[in-house]
Amino acid sequence: VPRRTGHPHDSSPAWSPDSRKIAFVRSGDIYTINLATRALRRLTRSGGFDPSWSPDGTKIAFSRGPTRGREIYVMRADGRGVPRRVTAERGDALSPDWQSSGHDPVIAGAGDIACDPAGRYFNGGAGTKTLCRGQHTANRLLNMDLDKIFALGDDQYTKGTLSQFQQSYDSSWGALRTITAPSVGNHEYRTPSAAGYFDYFNGVDSAAGPAGNRDEGYYSYDVGANWHVVVLNSACGYSGDGGTVPGGCDAGSPQEQWLRADLSANARPCTLAYFHHARFSSAENVRAFWDALYDSGVDLVLNGHDHTYERSAPQTPSGELDRDRGIRQIIVGTGGKSHGPLNSDVPNREVANNDTYGILKLTLRPASYRWEFLPEVGKTFADRGTTNCH
Structure with missing residues (x-):
């Protein structure tokens, strides 16, 4: 199995829809890596877990916060802008996932x-x-x-x-x-x-x-x-x-x-x-x-x-x-x-x-x-x- 990153504590990998990038957690923050260029990008600086790509690959949802008090945020996959909270404050929300609706087959x-x-x-x-x-x-x-x-x-x-x-x-x-x-x-x-x-x-x-x-x-x-x-x-x-x-x-x-x-x-x-x-x-x-x-x-x-x-x-x-x-x-x-x-x-x-x-x-x-x-x-x-x- 080929190794994609070199850090001993990388976890929670999630493929982008086009299979060109992986989002993952390193030392409590969300990163992405481009598999072709090996370019690494840090997306968060205030913590993040469980990254999940949107179906079009433009956004990433993730959870943030203490145990039994986590919230779900959404941010741009290119790291620009500020993460937006989409769940109730300290609501213990875990493992976000995307579901498209009304899509063409x-x-x-x-x-x-x-x-x-x-x-x-x-x-x-x-x-x-x-x-x-x-x-x-x-x-x-x-x-x-x-x-x-x-x-x-x-x-x-x-x-x-x-x-x-x-x-x-x-x-x-x-x-x-x-x-x-x-x-x-x-x-x-x-x-x-x-x-x-x-x-x-x-x-x-x-x-x-x-x-x-x-x-x-x-x-x-x-x-x-x-x-x-x-x-x-x-x-x-x-x-x-x-x-x-x-x-x-x-x-x-x-x-x-x-x-x-x-x-x-x-x-x-x-x-x-x-x-x-x-x-x-x-x-x-x-x-x-x-x-x-x-x-x-x-x-x-x-x-x-x-x-x-x-x-x-x-x-x-x-x-x-x-x-x-x-x-x-x-x-x-x-x-x-x-x-x-x-x-x-x-x-x-x-x-x-x-x-x-x-x-x-x-x-x-x-x-x-x-x-x-x-x-x-x-x-x-x-x-x-x-x-x-x-």
């Missing part, structure tokens, strides 16, 4: 995540400086207030066995399994029928669960009042993998027919879909998915498989720019396993990076979405923007 995730625990670079889950960084991307998720987490396939290398999930994925991203809506990748199918993947997310031998029906691996769910989410199984037949989704992925397949029926029944104004293989870079055989998604006015598609971050402008299933009805594709294969080369022939690509691990955060507003790529701590690449729903 926030989901986040990535794909291509956890290394094989028997691999040479796993290093007990800590990885190296350039490989097996799943714990570091998980740390970004652990310090966020999320409604749902998406895992974009190849969640566990190399074969996605139950044992590999239990020894690797579970020690990092597994801490948030209860709010994770996963999709399956080709590496999971290197165990026949992706049995380890379904056993891990649904329960051993369970026919259905959070990962969908065991013989399908596709499902949908709603987030908030305005968003519908479709999760598909793009294991449509790849050399070296142990199986495919029953019925395949072509037009007229059970999955494609289910997809069209699900989208037809959806009355919510905004829709996103995610699955492992990207239409524009690695998977021509998901064209039928894109045709159905485009026909129904889907707004956004997320993928993994390529170990890169790539964002494209809205486009048609054939790759023509379409800013009115087109679907934006974002590849987020940056969950930590390794980096890969950028494809050279991706149409309408606007942003690309293949040297930074991180997660994609989506804020799902009533008629739009905001995307933000959050790199692991210490890295600087970022990408953000907002787009209206169709």
